[in-house]
Amino acid sequence: MKKSLTSLAVLLVLAVFAVGCSEKNAKEGNAEVDDVINVVWYPNESGEDLKSSRDEIGKIISEATGKEVEHHLTTDYAIAIETLVNNNADMAFMGAQGYIEAKENNDAIQPLIVPTGPSGTLDDAVYHSWLAVNVDDQESYKKDGEFALDTIAEKRFSFVSNSSTSGFKVPSADILSHFTEQDAYAELTEEDLMEGGPLFSQVLFGNSHQGSAVNLLDGNADVAAFCDTCVENYVQLAEGEENEVGSVYKVKDDAEQPFNKVAGKEFTLMNVTPVLNAPFAANMDMLGEEDYKKLQKVLTSDEVANNEKIFVPEGSDQSALFFKTDKERFAPAKDEWFNPIREIQ
Structure with a gap:
């Protein structure tokens, strides 16, 4: 039933987009490139x-192209991916796995830009996939004083979405690599991890990294997968070092939704894995080569790199899509850059 409702939601959203695009295409003589740039989030x-x-990003896009920008917010990964794939959007900010899925279904999809690492290059352009447990339960997930993946068997587990890179693909690879070495789980598959058994007693999907984290903190899950960058606006380091196993994070007292209902609660990292940064991807059939080049030029500029509404300075109490710790900026990336994610089994 849940799958049917999700499919229906996708179809309804796509229908709305299709009507809008059909009207615009009629005005432009059936041309796919038009005077509106649709950005999906x-x-x-x-x-x-x-x-x-x-x-702010929409403003920059509009000024660079002379076109209107329309933002489309989603509550489901599948909707965002399918909207871009089905020629109903020009751009999307999506994880590496979502980009790969989109590219497989529409070869017109290609990366536009990727946020760099602190070096200002793609050499260290990574964020982190976390497996977290509630701080009061952390000793239950240790063997001989060290966190051990064996302890997550038979637990209630929360992923983000099966199209999420750091909220499913990467943690699943870590889990499978560990458990398939054991005779009891030798045949375990990625599909098995989506269900309640044979490894987990129950599997939840938060539909966002924030949602997965809240599944853990409000007691619906025992272990949750989510990433550092998607929750950094809501939590603060309480103990240890950033992105290290054993470190403790606390939800800020003034955290925005959905963390406002779990303010003050703490969680511990039991597993941390680096992940390639997420791209802004473009549908070239909709955006067009001319606007693609304009946007790549302006978005990789020093002006954007120093725009505090996009790259908020470290230590600021403002929320933004990206944090600036050193030389972070946007940089071009080629499709091949995402091969390490493609090669995850």
Whole structure:
């Protein structure tokens, strides 16, 4: 029933987009490239707290192309991906796995830009996939004083979405690599991890990284997968070092939704894995080569790199899509850059 409702939601949203695009194409003599640039956002970036960043990026896109920008917020990864694939959007900010899925279904999809690492290059352009447990339960997930993946068997587990890179693809690879070495789980597959058994007692999907984290903190899950960058606006380091196993994070007292209902709660990292940064991807059939080049030029400029509405300075109490710790900026990336994610089994 849940799958049917999700499919229906996707169809309804796509229908709305299709009507709008059909009307515009009729005005342009059936040309696919028109005077509106539709930008689709994953659920993680669709919150009200990130509106100023979305609007600033939209303003830059509009000024560079002379076109109107329309933002489309989603509550489901599948909707965002299918909207771009089915020629109903020009651009999307999506994880590496979502980009790969989109590219497989429409070869016109290609990366536009990727946020770099602190070096200002793609050499260290990574964020982190976390497996987290509630701080009061952390000793239950240790063997001989060290966190051990064996302890997550038979637990209630929360992923983000099966199209999420750091909220499903990467943690699933870590889990499978560990458990398939054991005779009892030798035949375990990625599909098995989506269900309640044979490994987990129950599997939840948060539909966003924020949602998966809240599944853990409000007691619906024992272990949750989510990433550092998607929750950094809501939590603060309470103990240890950033992105290290054993470190403790606490939800800020003034955290925005959906963390406002779990303010003050703490979680511990039991597993941390680096992941390639997420791209802005373009549908070349909709955006067109001319606007693609304009946007790649302006978005990789020093002016954008120094725009505090997009790259908020480290230590600021403002929310933004990206944090500036050193030389972070946007950089061009080729399709091949995402091969390490493609090669995950």
